[in-house]
Amino acid sequence: MINQLTANIRKTGAPIVAGLDPMLGYVPEHIQKKAYAEFGETLEGAAEAVWQFNKEIVDHIWDLIPAVKPQIAMYEQFGIPGLEAFKKTVDYCKQKGLVVIGDVKRGDIGSTSAAYAVSHLGRVQVGSKTYAPFDEDFATVNPYLGSDGIDPFLKVCKEEKKGIFILVKTSNPSSGEFQDRLVDGRPLYELVGEKVAAWGEELMGEEYSYVGAVVGATYPEMGRILRKIMPKAYILVPGYGAQGGQGKDLLPFFNEDGMGAIVNSSRGIIAAYKQEKYAKYGGEAFAEASRAAVEDMKADISGALENIR
Amino acid sequence: MINQLTANIRKTGAPIVAGLDPMLGYVPEHIQKKAYAEFGETLEGAAEAVWQFNKEIVDHIWDLIPAVKPQIAMYEQFGIPGLEAFKKTVDYCKQKGLVVIGDVKRGDIGSTSAAYAVSHLGRVQVGSKTYAPFDEDFATVNPYLGSDGIDPFLKVCKEEKKGIFILVKTSNPSSGEFQDRLVDGRPLYELVGEKVAAWGEELMGEEYSYVGAVVGATYPEMGRILRKIMPKAYILVPGYGAQGGQGKDLLPFFNEDGMGAIVNSSRGIIAAYKQEKYAKYGGEAFAEASRAAVEDMKADISGALENIR
Numbered sequence: 034m035i036n037q038l039t040a041n042i043r044k045t046g047a048p049i050v051a052g053l054d055p056m057l058g059y060v061p062e063h064i065q066k067k068a069y070a071e072f073g074e075t076l077e078g079a080a081e082a083v084w085q086f087n088k089e090i091v092d093h094i095w096d097l098i099p100a101v102k103p104q105i106a107m108y109e110q111f112g113i114p115g116l117e118a119f120k121k122t123v124d125y126c127k128q129k130g131l132v133v134i135g136d137v138k139r140g141d142i143g144s145t146s147a148a149y150a151v152s153h154l155g156r157v158q159v160g161s162k163t164y165a166p167f168d169e170d171f172a173t174v175n176p177y178l179g180s181d182g183i184d185p186f187l188k189v190c191k192e193e194k195k196g197i198f199i200l201v202k203t204s205n206p207s208s209g210e211f212q213d214r215l216v217d218g219r220p221l222y223e224l225v226g227e228k229v230a231a232w233g234e235e236l237m238g239e240e241y242s243y244v245g246a247v248v249g250a251t252y253p254e255m256g257r258i259l260r261k262i263m264p265k266a267y268i269l270v271p272g273y274g275a276q277g278g279q280g281k282d283l284l285p286f287f288n289e290d291g292m293g294a295i296v297n298s299s300r301g302i303i304a305a306y307k308q309e310k311y312a313k314y315g316g317e318a319f320a321e322a323s324r325a326a327v328e329d330m331k332a333d334i335s336g337a338l339e340n341i342r
Numbered sequence: 343m344i345n346q347l348t349a350n351i352r353k354t355g356a357p358i359v360a361g362l363d364p365m366l367g368y369v370p371e372h373i374q375k376k377a378y379a380e381f382g383e384t385l386e387g388a389a390e391a392v393w394q395f396n397k398e399i400v401d402h403i404w405d406l407i408p409a410v411k412p413q414i415a416m417y418e419q420f421g422i423p424g425l426e427a428f429k430k431t432v433d434y435c436k437q438k439g440l441v442v443i444g445d446v447k448r449g450d451i452g453s454t455s456a457a458y459a460v461s462h463l464g465r466v467q468v469g470s471k472t473y474a475p476f477d478e479d480f481a482t483v484n485p486y487l488g489s490d491g492i493d494p495f496l497k498v499c500k501e502e503k504k505g506i507f508i509l510v511k512t513s514n515p516s517s518g519e520f521q522d523r524l525v526d527g528r529p530l531y532e533l534v535g536e537k538v539a540a541w542g543e544e545l546m547g548e549e550y551s552y553v554g555a556v557v558g559a560t561y562p563e564m565g566r567i568l569r570k571i572m573p574k575a576y577i578l579v580p581g582y583g584a585q586g587g588q589g590k591d592l593l594p595f596f597n598e599d600g601m602g603a604i605v606n607s608s609r610g611i612i613a614a615y616k617q618e619k620y621a622k623y624g625g626e627a628f629a630e631a632s633r634a635a636v637e638d639m640k641a642d643i644s645g646a647l648e649n650i651r
Contacts, residue, residue: 104454145413152418182514210489217524
C-alpha cells in the first residue's frame with residue numbers, strides 16, 4: 034500500500050492528504066437540515082449529515098489528491114451511526130482510488146493490539162469465514178506501550194501489505210511535555226524515531242517502508258533530524274494551515290526528490306468555505322471551496338519544493 | 343463517579359475489576375453455535391456470541407465486584423456489530439449497578455480529544471438535542487501527546503462527574519522501551535505520574551481524584567513509588583493472573599487502609615473454565631467457573647491486604 038501511496042502522489046503531483054474530520058459545525062446548514070428532516074435531530078441524523086458532507090467534498094477533490102485521512106474520533110462521537118458513516122466514507126474513498134489513512138491512534142498490547150490491527154487493517158475470523166471490519170489502507174498508532182503494541186500491527190501489515198504511521202513528534206503545543214524530554218542528552222522523539230526505522234526495516238516496499246511516522250509541520254527543525262533518522266519512513270505531516278504550518282516550513286520533511294512526506298490539512302480543506310479567502314463560494318458551494326483550497330495548497334507546497342530540487 | 347467506585351469497593355470488599363475482553367476463542371462452543379445458527383458466521387453472529395457470553399458472566403458475578411472493564415478493541419474487531427455489543431455490555435453492566443471502565447486508551451489533541459471524551463464520557467450536541475453515545479463511567483487515556491490530549495477529558499469529567507485512568511506504567515514486557523527511559527535521572531513514567539497528580543488536583547472526589555492512573559501489577563516496585571507520587575490517584579492495576587502478577591505483588595499499589603487501587607483480571611475471570619483449576623465446570627457452566635475465579639481472586643487479594651493493616 035505504501036507503493037500505491039507513492040504512485041498516487043507521483044500521479045497527482047500533490048503530496049497532500051485531506052483530513053476528513055467533519056465537526057458538525059463545519060457541515061453547511063442546508064445539509065444538516067436535510068439530514069434532520071429525514072432522520073430527526075438524532076445520532077443517525079448527525080451521521081447522515083457528516084456522510085453527505087464528506088461525499089460531496091470527496092466528489093470534488095478526489096482527482097487532485099492521493100489520499101484522505103478520516104479522523105475516527107469525529108465519527109465515534111456520534112456513536113454507532115457515526116461509525117457507520119466512518120465505514121461508508123472509507124469504502125467510498127477507496128472506490129474513488131484514494132488511499133485511506135485511518136487516523137485512529139490506537140495503541141495497546143498483545144492480543145488487544147492484534148484486535149485493533151485486525152479491526153482497521155486486517156481480517157477477523159468468524160467460524161469458517163473472514164471479514165475485514167473497517168479495512169483502511171493505513172492506520173495511525175501510538176507508541177507509548179513499546180514493541181508489544183507495535184508488533185501485532187507489523188504482522189497484519191505484512192500479511193495484508195498495508196501500513197502504519199507511528200506518532201513520533203505530534204503537532205500540538207504540549208507535545209513536548211513528554212516527547213521532548215531528554216534521554217541521555219537526546220529527546221525522546223528521536224528514540225521513538227529510531228525504533229520506527231528499526232520496526233520498518235523488515236517491511237520494505239519498493240522505496241519506502243510500510244512503517245511511517247507522524248511528525249508535526251509545526252516542528253520543522255525536528256522534522257529535519259527525524260527525516261535523517263528514519264530515511265525509509267514516509268512522514269505524515271499534520272499541522273499545516275490551521276495549526277500554523279506553511280509550505281516553506283515543510284521542506285525539512287521531504288527528501289531531495291520531493292518524496293518522503295505527505296502533508297495533511299483538515300479544516301483548511303473541508304471547512305474552506307468558512308475562511309474569508311473562500312467566502313465567495315458560500316455554504317451551498319462548500320465543496321468547490323474545498324477544491325480551490327486543495328489547488329492553493331498544492332501550489333504552495335509545489336512552490337516550496339522547487340527550492341530543494 | 344470515583345465516589346461511586348470507592349463505595350462499590352467498600353460494599354463488595356473486593357478491589358477487583360473484571361475485564362470483559364471476550365476473544366472468540368474464550369466463548370464456549372454452545373454459545374457460538376447458537377449465535378451462528380441465528381445470524382450465520384458473520385460479524386453479527388460473532389457480536390451476538392460475545393454479548394451472550396458477557397451477559398451470562400455478568401449475571402453470575404455482578405454482586406461480587408464493584409466494576410467491569412470492557413476492552414473496546416475486542417469489540418471493534420467485529421466492526422459495527424461488535425461495537426453494538428460493546429454498547430449493550432456497557433448499558434447492561436450499568437443497570438446492574440457496576441461501574442464501567444471503558445478500556446479505550448484513546449489519545450489525541452484539541453477538538454479530536456474532545457470528540458473522544460464526548461463519545462465515551464460525555465454528551466454530543468445534535469441540533470437542539472444531546473446524546474451520550476457510549477456513556478461509560480471511566481475511560482483509559484494515553485498521555486503521549488501531553489496536556490492538549492488530557493485537558494478535553496478533564497473538562498468532560500468535570501461536567502459529567504466521570505473519570506479517567508491515564509496510562510503511566512503499563513504491564514507489558516516492552517513497556518520500558520520508552521516509559522523507563524531516564525529523564526534527568528528519573529524514569530519517564532515518574533514524570534507522567536507527576537502530571538497525573540497535577541491534572542487530578544482540580545478534580546477531587548471525596549477522597550480520591552477523578553483522575554486515576556494505570557500501573558501494571560508486573561512492576562510492584564514502580565507501583566510503590568508511583569503510589570507516593572500520586573497520592574490521590576486511584577490506580578487501575580492490570581497484569582494480575584495471566585500476565586504474571588499475584589496477590590502479594592499488589593500491596594505496593596494500595597494505601598494503608600486497603601483502598602487506592604483496583605486490580606483487573608480479564609482472561610483469569612472470563613475464561614476461567616479453560617484453566618485446569620476450574621476445568622470441572624466445563625464449557626456449559628463457564629460463568630460459574632468465572633464466579634469461582636472471582637471468589638478466589640478476592641480471597642488472594644484480601645489475604646495479601648491483611649498484611650498492610
